[in-house]
Amino acid sequence: MDGILSHLVERLDQLRTQDDFEAFLRNAAEEMGFDMFAYAGGRLAEDRVTARTVFQRPPITMSSFPDDWLTHYANEGYFKDDYVVVQSLRAILPDQWHAERGVREIRPRQAQIMREAIDAGLRRGFFVPIHGPANDFGLLNVICNEAEGEFSKIVERYRHEVHVLAVHFHDAVQKRLPASAGRGARLQLTERESEILRWTAVGKTSWEISEILHIAERTVNFHVANTMRKLGVYSRTHAVAKSISLGLTRL
């Protein structure tokens, strides 16, 4: 991974603003022969209403997709059904997609999205899922509308570069850009609260925890209540699930 990649990764350190990062991505994609790119990264959580996996807060996004496609995509809530997204949430490795060829086991809704994507000028591409600790998640999608043969060559040539670059890019963006720290970051559990929450997560009752920690059962409930208040939830089960999704508790 000589020339291009090392150079790109080093340049990442100098980027400061979202515009810097976006320009960087634009250049990188272009250099490798891709037509468009889209990145989204943030922290995952379970939606309160639909109980599906979504970003906790709006993710940091950068893309060169056509504006009307982005608007349409957002309005229709395509994110949760998009084949590329669904795959990325499940897979570790990057892969390619072809809107025209379709994919085995595709659902009608996904096929619909892909058809509309073609109209928006997104024919085929290569996507990189990025998974980090504590529900940290990112997705880079680079598009190349060349004929399939040409596309394959480019992917073959650059897939590892794009892979590494995506991971470094995501890490830099999430560490550097303030939006990702944002509002939720202030929330902090005390030492005792985390400790009790961890025990709760492994099924201990308040009484059992009080025995383990040599404190009163009432005190355990006190800390649990404070934790629930901080997290804005009304049951310890939800508190455990939410603190996991916020990265406050590890399984």
Add this chain to the structure above:
Amino acid sequence: MDGILSHLVERLDQLRTQDDFEAFLRNAAEEMGFDMFAYAGGRLAEDRVTARTVFQRPPITMSSFPDDWLTHYANEGYFKDDYVVVQSLRAILPDQWHAERGVREIRPRQAQIMREAIDAGLRRGFFVPIHGPANDFGLLNVICNEAEGEFSKIVERYRHEVHVLAVHFHDAVQKRLPASAGRGARLQLTERESEILRWTAVGKTSWEISEILHIAERTVNFHVANTMRKLGVYSRTHAVAKSISLGLTRL
């Protein structure tokens, strides 16, 4: 990422047994100029007794470390304090470590482990954390005891290759080797059970879920009870936490 890497990644597809994978890793490490290697991969969970992050079941491990060091390491439970491990659990990006130089913010126990590592012939190395969906986790550590200058050159030269290789390797191992599927794999929740568990995870009470799904509250409790039985736990909180850690439920 031309020559060596593409070739290696393609070869991964042909490996079948644990010995295949281990030999593969040995060759790859050697080709790049590393002296030793160690890989561990599996699914993370919270320890029942200590409430710390550990592998759910013994991870798949492969290494060329000296046997007595591995034994000592296992006996002393170094895994949970090892600097490389702790870092990997938190970070997305690969990094290097130097036992002699130490590290800022290192705890006494970690320093102790590093000193002993030197005696075992592990002076410095490069580690790659691998995070996947649903607490999937792996760690590749390659050692190079050359002088620091030489070491830096090798790392500089190969870090991206090692990075990509580690991710592909982990994915292949966890998909291919049966030990990772193993005992826990049989466990399956029905559609209804998962659905109700997801609602439980976002703090809904049995009654609320019964309203949402238009079924009796009793039925909700029935499914929750079945889920708990399958997971071998005695509270819904634990069931939610465990199903998340098993990858049965996403946040």
Add this chain to the structure above:
DNA sequence: GGGCTCCCTGTCAGAACTGACAGCTAGTTG
């Protein structure tokens, strides 16, 4: 000293959960 955070403890009423008893329908498979 006053204000702050963290940790600790008590009681009590009402809501929620847990595990036991019980039995029903519908669909699949050998």
Add this chain to the structure above:
DNA sequence: CAACTAGCTGTCAGTTCTGACAGGGAGCCC
């Protein structure tokens, strides 16, 4: 058809949780 699975429903006793009422001390910073 028998056996199985998935889903559904009822009651009831006992346990656990939740949120409200209280109160205590130790340590830190201005």
